[in-house]
Amino acid sequence: MAKRRGGGGLGDRGARQDSAYKRAKAEGYAGRAVYKLQEIDKRFRLLARGRRVLDLGCWPGSWMQYTAGRVGEDGRVVGLDLREVEIALPSTCKSFVGDVDEVDPKALLEKFGVFDVVLSDMAPNSSGDSGTDRLRSEMLFSRALYIATVVLRPGGHFAAKVFQGGGFPQLLKDVRAAFSECKPLHTKGTRTGSPEHYIVGRGLRRTVDPDAEVDESAQAGG
Numbered sequence: 001m002a003k004r005r006g007g008g009g010l011g012d013r014g015a016r017q018d019s020a021y022k023r024a025k026a027e028g029y030a031g032r033a034v035y036k037l038q039e040i041d042k043r044f045r046l047l048a049r050g051r052r053v054l055d056l057g058c059w060p061g062s063w064m065q066y067t068a069g070r071v072g073e074d075g076r077v078v079g080l081d082l083r084e085v086e087i088a089l090p091s092t093c094k095s096f097v098g099d100v101d102e103v104d105p106k107a108l109l110e111k112f113g114v115f116d117v118v119l120s121d122m123a124p125n126s127s128g129d130s131g132t133d134r135l136r137s138e139m140l141f142s143r144a145l146y147i148a149t150v151v152l153r154p155g156g157h158f159a160a161k162v163f164q165g166g167g168f169p170q171l172l173k174d175v176r177a178a179f180s181e182c183k184p185l186h187t188k189g190t191r192t193g194s195p196e197h198y199i200v201g202r203g204l205r206r207t208v209d210p211d212a213e214v215d216e217s218a219q220a221g222g
């Protein structure tokens with residue numbers, strides 16, 4: 001049985017999360033997830049002034065807040081989530097409600113132009129069955145990766161969350177195929193043994209044109 005510390009009824013993870021939550025509130029962030037992005041960004045240098053960033057699964061908005069600060073006034077942050085972001089964000093940010101499975105990446109391109117970075121912190125609602133949750137998380141990851149390959153400029157970067165399941169090695173291969181560098185990581189805010197990982201891809205090799213892909217397969221089929 002896990003040891004409990006501090007007498008407050010919280011295990012190590014609970015205590016760590018509680019202090020991260022309090023710190024996030026004190027620093028004006030909408031959620032403690034911000035420290036995961038901060039760690040990823042410090043390690044992989046994804047964000048910089050002037051960059052245009054797409055944030056998938058952006059609610060309640062802490063990644064958008066952090067990203068807006070990093071990209072500055074010349075940058076742009078576009079967020080998408082099933083839920084509406086309610087916090088006040090700088091004018092360089094635009095969030096909208098939508099399902100990543102239904103959003104057309106070409107419509108994103110037409111509306112916002114090409115992106116330098118795509119982030120995804122998407123997580124499925126818990127079904128109560130960890131196998132189902134991992135599978136759904138892997139599907140969300142794959143969808144985020146696909147969108148990234150369509151909306152990123154060549155050389156652009158990608159970082160996304162996934163609950164590690166049986167499909168994890170294939171996801172790593174997919175990111176390696178699309179980006180020059182690929183690295184999986186557990187952030188410090190993630191407890192030991194948690195299935196939560198992030199996979200970072202730096203340097204998109206080539207942007208995918210979904211119409212051209214359809215044409216190629218149509219030709220192969222006929």
Ligand SMILES: C[S@@+](CC[C@H](N)C(=O)[O-])C[C@H]1O[C@@H](n2cnc3c(N)ncnc32)[C@H](O)[C@@H]1O
Nearest residue numbers: 033057059060061062063082099100121122123
């Ligand atoms: C852990 S939260 C993201 C926290 C966020 N990074 C922040 O810092 O505030 C995960 C989010 O993924 C969103 N999500 C899950 N499935 C989605 C989908 N199909 N399309 C869009 N967003 C989705 C959820 O609504 C949820 O708000």
